[in-house]
Amino acid sequence: MERKQLYWEDVKLGQEIPTSYSLKLDATRMVLQVSGTQDYYQVHHDRDFAHAQGVPDPFFSTGFISAALGRLLTDWIGPEGCLRKFRMEMRRMNLLGDTMTVNGKVTDKYIRDGEHYVEADVWCETDSQGVTTPCKATLILPSRD
Amino acid sequence: MTQEKKKTPEEMLQEAQRMIGNETKPVANQYPVEYEPIRRYCIMVDDDNPMFLDPEYAKKTKHGGVILPPFATFGIMSGGSPAAMARWFDAAETPIMPPAPGKFVVNMAQEWEWSKTVMVGDRLTSKVRLADVYIKPIRLDPKAFWVVVEMIIGNQRGETVCTVRNVLLLHRSPEEVAADQPHKGG
Numbered sequence: 001m002e003r004k005q006l007y008w009e010d011v012k013l014g015q016e017i018p019t020s021y022s023l024k025l026d027a028t029r030m031v032l033q034v035s036g037t038q039d040y041y042q043v044h045h046d047r048d049f050a051h052a053q054g055v056p057d058p059f060f061s062t063g064f065i066s067a068a069l070g071r072l073l074t075d076w077i078g079p080e081g082c083l084r085k086f087r088m089e090m091r092r093m094n095l096l097g098d099t100m101t102v103n104g105k106v107t108d109k110y111i112r113d114g115e116h117y118v119e120a121d122v123w124c125e126t127d128s129q130g131v132t133t134p135c136k137a138t139l140i141l142p143s144r145d
Numbered sequence: 146m147t148q149e150k151k152k153t154p155e156e157m158l159q160e161a162q163r164m165i166g167n168e169t170k171p172v173a174n175q176y177p178v179e180y181e182p183i184r185r186y187c188i189m190v191d192d193d194n195p196m197f198l199d200p201e202y203a204k205k206t207k208h209g210g211v212i213l214p215p216f217a218t219f220g221i222m223s224g225g226s227p228a229a230m231a232r233w234f235d236a237a238e239t240p241i242m243p244p245a246p247g248k249f250v251v252n253m254a255q256e257w258e259w260s261k262t263v264m265v266g267d268r269l270t271s272k273v274r275l276a277d278v279y280i281k282p283i284r285l286d287p288k289a290f291w292v293v294v295e296m297i298i299g300n301q302r303g304e305t306v307c308t309v310r311n312v313l314l315l316h317r318s319p320e321e322v323a324a325d326q327p328h329k330g331g
Binding site for chain 2: 002003021023029032033035036037038041043052053054061062063064066067068069070071074075079080082083084085086087088089090
């Protein structure tokens, strides 16, 4: 379970985030989603309700998606790294039955006011929808100096 | 018996825009941040990070104890969902959720900014502000309402720990859109 510490000097521009992973969005995952987020809005678990809204199937909630993206980032940056800013756009649905992959790529790194920053594009994609949730993250890492 | 005339989306928008800037009083969470909701939160995405789950490991880190996963802050405060937020706003002394023709809610975008780490045992408070509301058509509803709300979350020391800005889409079902169309004469 122990996590390695990532240092600012070890991050390379353009590198992919190495903690990428996939989850099967099956019915069990949907139940875990409701338990974990305490989000009981029916569009995230009730097929009839989803159809009444004009969407093809129940889709996973923002709280679930941000938790998945949070795992990607916190697994990567280690116990001393921290998230400073994040923007996510829910452009497409992460639907029941899909397989979802979270991934990311480093777009910038710089030092400002003595803090060591990394910028990254991160996203969720599914096998049926492609990229569903494009995001931008600003992280702060410890330095070896 | 006279029936009250149904408001048009444009009339509702005028009413909604007068509410921009409304802000709730800070509301304290009933319970402190606890281990068990964090465990359930992590399990849903197979997250086994000991920073969030293992008190012995976390004690040896710079934080000195288990911390809340960064994105869990919002869910723990609001119940997680736009619908839960809407109920919470309805109960607030200052109305935050504006009137809208559609009752279906989709969260379209979210912006986060963190300034403090949240630990198990912290007592969080939050206040919510209506930042913007406008009409922008979507495929399902030509008069869909877009509502921007900000939640500012603080701790027991009066420090802001994070700000979350949500862009919510409120729309009608296709049947409701059809029913609201003006009847053509002829």
